[in-house]
């Protein structure tokens with residue numbers, strides 16, 4: 531079985547990916563500085579604690595482990611936060627990736643899957659974006675992802691690397707077996723906020739902007755179940771092994787408004803979630819939904835049906851379990 535190095539594997543997406551690929555029999559090494567990662571959540575493989583930007587450490591690890599493929603998730607990912615700390619974001623996300631690629635080149639590791647993001651599209655003209663849509667990221671976070679994609683493209687053209695960039699849309703939900711889920715206390719993603727608000731019944735959920743040109747005035751997004759997302763990495767690995775490369779949107783292909791997500795959360799949890807309306811946030815496009823024709827056609831992957839309800843049910847189950855650990 532192939533050997534994988536997963537950077538950022540102790541993070542939210544990473545630990546679900548480790549579980550899925552570990553179950554499939556891949557040999558896994560995780561490299562993570564645990565800034566937002568949780569070591570106890572790793573169900574497979576071995577963990578090396580270290581920073582992407584530590585060239586010596588990274589080179590030694592690559593030389594020792596000699597992975598067939600690197601899956602590169604390690605990054606900071608707060609869109610809002612990246613406006614406040616742009617330098618730190620470029621240092622971590624771009625410089626970190628450069629160090630990784632330098633070490634890969636030095637040690638002869640040539641295949642990589644990169645976790646990119648829908649934020650590369652910024653505020654697109656059309657609601658449904660395919661991979662050819664012009665890139666116009668707004669946040670330093672989105673720009674850092676575009677920069678890494680460009681570096682990868684140039685290295686591919688120079689014959690130095692083969693890669694796949696997966697542009698994740700809004701990843702949400704939890705492991706259906708209830709073993710894993712979102713652990714970050716300050717996670718700001720809508721579905722985590724919704725289920726956490728449902729748990730603390732007296733609280734209200736903030737809606738940023740209710741005057742967008744959408745059916746109910748709130749932003750429409752594409753939510754992909756974290757387990758569906760993890761599954762997409764298997765055909766991605768196969769595609770790379772067979773000589774394929776390129777960039778793929780990885781979403782559900784369906785859009786839901788903020789209000790629809792809140793309503794679905796109320797239905798799933800049985801809690802009537804209070805709302806408070808706030809000003810729009812800068813850089814929030816009205817609609818951002820993935821056209822997933824390319825990944826369907828070339829990788830043969832598609833998300834399971836009933837994505838939103840499954841996402842919310844799994845997140846709700848996980849959050850109740852998590853709270854029972856925190857407040858037994």
Ligand SMILES: NC(=O)c1ccc[n+]([C@@H]2O[C@H](COP(=O)([O-])OP(=O)(O)OC[C@H]3O[C@@H](n4cnc5c(N)ncnc54)[C@H](O)[C@@H]3O)[C@@H](O)[C@H]2O)c1
Nearest residue numbers: 538540541542543563564565566567581582604605698701
């Ligand atoms: N969660 C989403 O909705 C989403 C959407 C689009 C893209 N992504 C991308 O997916 C990837 C994983 O996101 P996530 O939600 O799991 O975030 P996360 O913060 O839970 O995971 C990131 C992991 O990387 C580690 N890390 C960060 N900087 C590091 C460094 N310099 N060296 C070593 N380890 C480092 C963190 O400790 C953490 O374990 C990121 O690249 C993110 O940009 C996520």
